[in-house]
Amino acid sequence: MLTAQEALERLKKGNQRFVSGDATLTKQLSHQQRAEMAENQNPFAIVLGCSDSRVPAEMVFDQGLGDLFVIRVAGNVVAPSQVGSVEFAAERYDCAVVIVLGHSHCGAIQATIDTLMNPDHPPSLNLMSIVNRVRPSVETLMQTELKNDLSKLSKHAVRSNVFASVNQLRHGSAVLEHLIAQGKLQIIGAEYSLETGEVLFFDF
Numbered sequence: 001m002l003t004a005q006e007a008l009e010r011l012k013k014g015n016q017r018f019v020s021g022d023a024t025l026t027k028q029l030s031h032q033q034r035a036e037m038a039e040n041q042n043p044f045a046i047v048l049g050c051s052d053s054r055v056p057a058e059m060v061f062d063q064g065l066g067d068l069f070v071i072r073v074a075g076n077v078v079a080p081s082q083v084g085s086v087e088f089a090a091e092r093y094d095c096a097v098v099i100v101l102g103h104s105h106c107g108a109i110q111a112t113i114d115t116l117m118n119p120d121h122p123p124s125l126n127l128m129s130i131v132n133r134v135r136p137s138v139e140t141l142m143q144t145e146l147k148n149d150l151s152k153l154s155k156h157a158v159r160s161n162v163f164a165s166v167n168q169l170r171h172g173s174a175v176l177e178h179l180i181a182q183g184k185l186q187i188i189g190a191e192y193s194l195e196t197g198e199v200l201f202f203d204f
Contacts, residue, residue: 004096004186007045011099012201014062019197023062034065043069046089048165049101050076050108055192057101060199069095075108075161076100077133078168087175090185098169098185101199102162103192109157112138113150137161162189162202 002010017023044067047057051072058068069089071082089095112134115122122128137160138153146153166189169176179185189202 001094002044002096007095007097008186008188008201011045011061011063011097011199015060015197015199017062018060023059037066041066041069041093043067043089043093043095045069046086046095046098047071047101048073048076048078048082048086048098048169049192050074050103050106052103052107054194055101055103060101060192060197069093074130075106075112075134076102076165077108077130077161078165078172079129079133083169083173083176086169087173090176090179094184096185098187099201100162100165100169100187100189101192102158102165102190104155104158104194106154106158106161108134109138109154109161113142113154113157116142134161137164159189159191159202162191165189166202 046069047061048071049055049057051074057070058064061068071085073079073082086098090098108130111123111127112131115128115131116135116138123131138157141147141153141156141160146156166187169187170180171177176185176187180187191200191202192198193200
């Protein structure tokens with residue numbers, strides 16, 4: 001079992017390989033290796049990321065099959081099913097770190113901005129359930145001068161939304177709060193750049 005710091009360093013080094021084009025772990029497995037993994041899994045980190053097709057966590061962090069417990073949902077939002085998934089992996093596999101991974105040019109952020117700017121044309125009820133979870137991160141920013149620059153607004157909203165999801169995981173689950181209090185779990189925010197491939201980890 002890796003400590004949170006060891007897991008974080010492994011993720012950082014993997015992302016460095018991905019950015020430099022030296023990825024090594026995202027390779028084909030033999031039939032025997034896959035068969036062995038069918039019996040058990042032992043991920044060392046949990047990643048709550050966006051469903052965006054351009055942000056596959058295993059590739060971004062250059063990790064192999066079975067290394068990461070990945071939860072993907074549009075906008076990397078936190079709802080009960082995501083909290084339950086994180087609880088499951090943290091308790092079952094002793095993962096010491098959770099990464100909430102947002103990314104530049106997030107469609108869920110843009111959908112929220114569009115909805116707030118055009119309230120007479122709301123999205124479907126199902127998409128609205130995601131928008132409503134992102135909304136608090138965007139509404140506050142729209143009360144500032146950022147409302148006059150949609151590009152900057154989107155960039156700040158991506159980060160604000162990551163912070164909100166981290167906060168929800170840290171303070172919205174008795175199970176996770178207990179693990180954090182025991183020093184067994186850290187929940188960290190990060191942002192992936194579609195342009196460069198780099199992951200910026202937030203220290204807050």
